[in-house]
Amino acid sequence: MLTRRIIACLDVDGGRVVKGTRFVDLRDAGDCAELAARHQADGIDEIVLLDISATRANRGTLLESVRRTARELFIPFMVGGGIRRWEDAAAALDAGADKISINSAAVQRPELLTELASRFGSQAVVVAIDAMSGNGTAEVAIAGGTTRTGKDVLTWALEAESRGAGEILLTSMAQDGTRDGFDCELTKRVSTAVSIPVIASGGAGKAEDFVAVFNEGAADAALAASIFHSGEITPRALKQHLRAAGTAMRWPC
Amino acid sequence: MIAILDYRAGNLASVKNAFDALGAQTVVTSDPIVARAAKKIVLPGVGHFAATATLEDLGLTEGIRDAIRGGVPFLGICVGMQWLFEGSDEAPGVAGLGALAGSCRRFPQNALKCPHVGWNSLEVREASRLFRGVTEPSPFAYFTHSFYADATPATTATTEYGVRFSAAVETDNIFGVQFHPEKSGSVGLQVLRNFVELPC
Numbered sequence: 001m002l003t004r005r006i007i008a009c010l011d012v013d014g015g016r017v018v019k020g021t022r023f024v025d026l027r028d029a030g031d032c033a034e035l036a037a038r039h040q041a042d043g044i045d046e047i048v049l050l051d052i053s054a055t056r057a058n059r060g061t062l063l064e065s066v067r068r069t070a071r072e073l074f075i076p077f078m079v080g081g082g083i084r085r086w087e088d089a090a091a092a093l094d095a096g097a098d099k100i101s102i103n104s105a106a107v108q109r110p111e112l113l114t115e116l117a118s119r120f121g122s123q124a125v126v127v128a129i130d131a132m133s134g135n136g137t138a139e140v141a142i143a144g145g146t147t148r149t150g151k152d153v154l155t156w157a158l159e160a161e162s163r164g165a166g167e168i169l170l171t172s173m174a175q176d177g178t179r180d181g182f183d184c185e186l187t188k189r190v191s192t193a194v195s196i197p198v199i200a201s202g203g204a205g206k207a208e209d210f211v212a213v214f215n216e217g218a219a220d221a222a223l224a225a226s227i228f229h230s231g232e233i234t235p236r237a238l239k240q241h242l243r244a245a246g247t248a249m250r251w252p253c
Numbered sequence: 254m255i256a257i258l259d260y261r262a263g264n265l266a267s268v269k270n271a272f273d274a275l276g277a278q279t280v281v282t283s284d285p286i287v288a289r290a291a292k293k294i295v296l297p298g299v300g301h302f303a304a305t306a307t308l309e310d311l312g313l314t315e316g317i318r319d320a321i322r323g324g325v326p327f328l329g330i331c332v333g334m335q336w337l338f339e340g341s342d343e344a345p346g347v348a349g350l351g352a353l354a355g356s357c358r359r360f361p362q363n364a365l366k367c368p369h370v371g372w373n374s375l376e377v378r379e380a381s382r383l384f385r386g387v388t389e390p391s392p393f394a395y396f397t398h399s400f401y402a403d404a405t406p407a408t409t410a411t412t413e414y415g416v417r418f419s420a421a422v423e424t425d426n427i428f429g430v431q432f433h434p435e436k437s438g439s440v441g442l443q444v445l446r447n448f449v450e451l452p453c
Contacts, residue, residue, distance in 0.1 A: 002373045002414055003391075045372055074271060076395055076436050088322070093264040098436060121300030123368060123397040124264065152430045153361070166368060220366065250372040250393040253438070 004130065004214050005045040005221035005247040006235050007199060008228045010035055012081075013053045015065045019177070029229040033068040039228055040075055043236035043253035047073060048101070048169070051081030052144070059088075063095045080128055080169075088101025089116050093124065101169050103128040104142035105150055107156070110163050117164025126199075127165035129153055131186055132173050138186050145173050150160060157190045169223070171186045172202035179205030179227070187217035199223050207233065207241035214247050255279045255449070256291035258317075260307040268297045268330065271435035271442060277449045286318040292453045294320055298332025302357070302400065303344035305336045314350070321352065326426045326451045334422065334429030335402060343400050352427055353407055358401045360415055368399040369414045375421070375432075381409035382426055383421055385447050392440040394420065394432035401431065 010017045010032050017029040029035065036047045049069060050199045051062045051115040059082070066079050079092045080101030089100045100120075106113050106127055116125045130145050131138040131153045138153035157168055170190055172183035182203045191198040197220035200213045204224030225235050255272060257265055259281050272279045272295075279295075280287060286291050288294060294317060298305070308314045330339050336349045341357035349356075360367045374391040377384045384392075386445035394412075401418035404411050412431070421444075422429040428448060434441035 002369065002371050005371050070266065071270060071274075074274070074436065074438055076397075076433075077267075094264045094266060096270060098264065098267055119442055123299060123370070146373065167370060195366050196368070197366055220371065252389065253393075 001248050003045075003250045004219070004242070005199075006210070006238060006249075007048055007221055007223040008036075008039040008044045008235065009048045009050060009051050009201070009223050009225040011225060012062070012065055013051075014058065014061055018052065019227060019229060029226070032065050033072060035229060036069045037072040039235060040073060042234040043239060044228070045235075045250055045253070046076040046077065046078065046221070048078045048080065050101070051079075051082075051147040063091055066092055066095040066097055075185075078126060080126070086112075086115055086119060089120065092235050093120060099124050099126050099167070101126040101128040103130065103196045106160065106200045107140060107142050107151065110159060113160055113163040115167050117166070122166035125165050126167045126169050127157075127160040128169040128171065129156060129160075129169050130173050131183070133183060133186055141173060153186070154190060154193055157194050161194045161196050165196065167197045167199060169199045169201060175203030175228070176201070181205060181209040182213035182217055182219070182222065184212050184217035187213055187219050191218040191220065197221060198205055207238050210238060210242055211247065214242070254291055254296060255293040256288045257281045257295045257297060258288060258308070258313060259283045260304060260311060260313065264299060265297055267433075267435045268295065271445055272449070275442065275446050275449055283311050285312040288313055289320060290318070291324045291325065293448070293451070294326070294328070296333035296336065298330055298331045298334070298336065300332065301343060302332055302335060302341040303347050304351075305332065305349070306344070306347045308336075308399050317350065321427060324426050324453070326448065326453050327428065328448050329429040330435075331398060331431060331433060334419075334431050335400060337422065337427060337429050338402050341400050351392070353405055353422060353424070355403055355405055357402045359400050363415060365415045368397055370397045371395070373412050373414060375410040375412055377410045378408065381421065381423055382422055382451065383430070383447050384410065387440055389440070389445050393427045394430075394434070394437040394440060396432045398431060
């Protein structure tokens with residue numbers, strides 16, 4: 001049986017993992033390669049590395065981080081942040097990423113998704129959508145959540161799928177870093193409308209949040225950062241909880 | 254030396270990295286001469302079945318055919334496994350190697366999402382050389398694909414996703430896995446280790 005995935009996210013700046021609340025107020029959480037290897041040993045299903053500095057000047061540092069992290073990983077590994085051209089994607093894949101996530105650049109030029117999918121395959125192309133919710137609607141934000149676009153999240157998700165994205169990484173900006181739980185309503189709306197997998201992100205705080213996002217949110221995968229980095233819950237303990245709640249998990253892991 | 258064939262279809266870094274971790278000597282190559290001289294051949298595959306047409310363009314198909322005929326162990330991964338069959342609905346004009354009977358089809362349109370992405374369980378059918386030492390009754394492996402091959406007499410493991418399909422095939426010196434062993438944790442590494450340790 002296909003299982004739901006638990007994904008650990010490493011927000012990386014200069015090779016160090018940082019974690020903030022609502023995309024600001026950053027704290028150091030350790031070395032990216034060491035943390036990724038630890039999460040793998042603790043039973044995580046997948047690792048995401050997001051370059052939050054995402055500046056041209058830091059590109060070399062980022063690729064070195066990707067290379068070091070990939071060397072130790074034998075589970076799927078996604079890399080995102082600042083990928084604007086197919087050359088950026090190729091460099092990340094060459095450095096050992098299995099998938100790349102595209103956010104702002106895809107919104108600004110949706111053809112990029114098609115170009116990347118035809119070159120690397122849809123399985124390697126993840127569209128990352130930062131959603132700003134309010135009044136029953138959700139709007140796509142870009143540039144690390146600083147710029148509103150006026151695009152509807154659901155409309156954009158469907159367009160991204162039709163343009164060749166193989167998965168959607170859906171982050172609720174309102175929930176991100178709060179530990180108040182995922183936005184199940186938004187996740188369900190997107191996940192039931194598209195036919196590609198949706199990774200829910202933003203708001204993971206406790207095991208029940210994951211149960212909810214799988215059951216009520218219809219998420220195919222759920223992503224968290226700080227709760228894993230701090231060690232307060234291991235992926236394995238989380239999966240045990242989810243299995244007891246009736247969610248299919250990779251086990252043993 | 255194990256030749257990992259590069260047919261310009263995406264990313265080989267993960268496959269090479271996994272063999273490196275097992276201490277195996279590998280070379281990534283598009284050169285038919287290098288492929289013919291290899292002790293073992295790995296055909297990775299991500300992306301589209303049409304990309305396998307490049308094997309013909311590069312002159313690799315005949316080399317692979319000769320190597321297989323000469324007893325060289327061959328492992329196809331994902332699209333690399335699908336290529337062992339006669340073809341795929343994904344690229345109707347492109348012939349597979351035809352070492353296995355049948356053609357690959359798209360998952361049926363229904364409530365299930367397509368592509369099939371994630372960790373799914375394997376039902377290992379019988380004494381399989383690739384799964385030697387994998388002790389779990391239903392081990393998990395990582396999949397990402399939209400097309401599949403039906404179970405055949407060569408099938409050694411199946412997986413269920415709306416339909417039950419070939420997760421692994423094995424006949425004589427020909428091996429194939431639909432999942433990504435390089436991304437399937439300790440189970441995947443054991444599969445690759447078994448391939449590395451095959452006599453040749």
